[in-house]
Structure formats: structure tokens, C-alpha cells
Amino acid sequence: MAYPCEITEELKEHVVTTAAPTVYYISDFITEAEEQYLLQEVYKAPKPKWTQLSGRRLQNWGGLPHPKGMLAEKLPDWLLKYTNRISALGAFAGKAANHVLVNEYKPGQGIMPHEDGPLYHPTVTTISLGSHTLLDFYRPVSQSEADGPQTEEKRFLFSLLLQRRSLLVLQDDMYKHLLHGIQNTCEDTVTETVVNLSSAAAHLGQTLTRDTRVSLTIRHVPKVLRANLLPNRK
Numbered sequence: 001m002a003y004p005c006e007i008t009e010e011l012k013e014h015v016v017t018t019a020a021p022t023v024y025y026i027s028d029f030i031t032e033a034e035e036q037y038l039l040q041e042v043y044k045a046p047k048p049k050w051t052q053l054s055g056r057r058l059q060n061w062g063g064l065p066h067p068k069g070m071l072a073e074k075l076p077d078w079l080l081k082y083t084n085r086i087s088a089l090g091a092f093a094g095k096a097a098n099h100v101l102v103n104e105y106k107p108g109q110g111i112m113p114h115e116d117g118p119l120y121h122p123t124v125t126t127i128s129l130g131s132h133t134l135l136d137f138y139r140p141v142s143q144s145e146a147d148g149p150q151t152e153e154k155r156f157l158f159s160l161l162l163q164r165r166s167l168l169v170l171q172d173d174m175y176k177h178l179l180h181g182i183q184n185t186c187e188d189t190v191t192e193t194v195v196n197l198s199s200a201a202a203h204l205g206q207t208l209t210r211d212t213r214v215s216l217t218i219r220h221v222p223k224v225l226r227a228n229l230l231p232n233r234k
């Protein structure tokens, strides 16, 4: 199946011009019924499919990305329906998404600032289920000694508010240069550092209480060793 090599006009309409290049944010990318369906499928997975980390737990679908190549496993149909919808927006330069990370965050859980690294095509797309979150962006630690101590606070740039059922697409500098993370907090207060206020239908000063959030992080792993046609049942 061929997918568009460039971002489609439909996706371009959702560019967030107030962030660094390039962010697309689509609110209500999926319906409430689809959200419930996806959550049901996520929680149907057998217990060993989950990996417990200190601040969150995750499921890996599609294979384990590796510098020598990923032993690719076919994505299950319930994910393919959505990964193909995103590939059809031209998010992966004509390729199809072949990897999904499911992260579950309870209120008060988050993820340390990090880069997604070179094993992926430099585009990350995220569907949020069950709750909003604030995704925070940081500049990397500079190499220059003269810059003095570079606390996380000093390196913080801006946040994106990801509402439940939204789709986020990050590429270019947003992927290659900046770090992203989620604070371990139970509540988020919307300030002027949130750069997608209008598309996320939020207002300044609003306090949003976090519920359990499940994110589907959908990517393309270019280096694949061989395709295993059976879905991963672990």
C-alpha cells in the first residue's frame, strides 16, 4: 500500500505555528466510541504484554527497535486501522507506521525529558486516550561551558496540551533537536507557556485534573530485519 510522500493538505491545516517547526495537532481525531474501543483493546492484552517501569507501564507492538534492525511483527488489526489512517496523512514520507508504543500514566506519573533517537523515522505521532496531558519541551544541554548550570527549569521552552482523543504529529526540529517530557503531577494549570491553547480548546488559568492516560505512540522504524507475519502475542 502506498502512502503520500508529503504531509497532506488535510494535516497541514492543523499546523501549530506558535511552536517550533513542526507540530500538527488535531483535536477529536477519534470519536468517543473509538476511544472506548481502543482502551478496551489495550486492556484486553495479557498481563505479560505490559512492561512495568518506575513511573508508568507500557506495551510494545511491532517488534523491538534495534540498531541492527527490528524483527518486525505484524501490528494487530485494532491498531492497524489507526496507524494506517495516520500513514495516509503523509506523516512517514510515504512509508507505513510499523511500530506502536502504548504508555499508561496514572495521575502523578510522567516521563523524564528525552529524545526519541535515531532508530525511528524522525516523526512521532501520538493518540491520547482517557485523559489530557501536558507535553513539555526542552532545549538540549548546551556544549558550551560558559552557559553555567543548565537546570531543567532553564532549558524548558513551552508545552503542548494534548486533549484526550487528539492526534499530535511532531517532526523536524521538534523531533530532532528538542527533548520532550511529562511532569509527575496530578493537575495541570494552563499558562501562557501552553502554545496550542486555541486548538486544544483551553483557556488561561484553567486547571485540568489528570485521569489515567493511555497514549499510542505511533512511528515508523526504517530498519527491519525480516517481517514476521504473525502478530506479537508475547
Ligand SMILES: O=C(O)CCC(=O)C(=O)O
Pocket: 101, 103, 111, 116, 126, 135, 180, 215, 217
Ligand atoms: O505519552 C506520550 O505522549 C509520550 C510518550 C513518549 O515520549 C515516548 O514513548 O517516547
Ligand SMILES: [Fe+2]
Pocket: 114, 115, 116, 180
Ligand atoms: Fe518520547
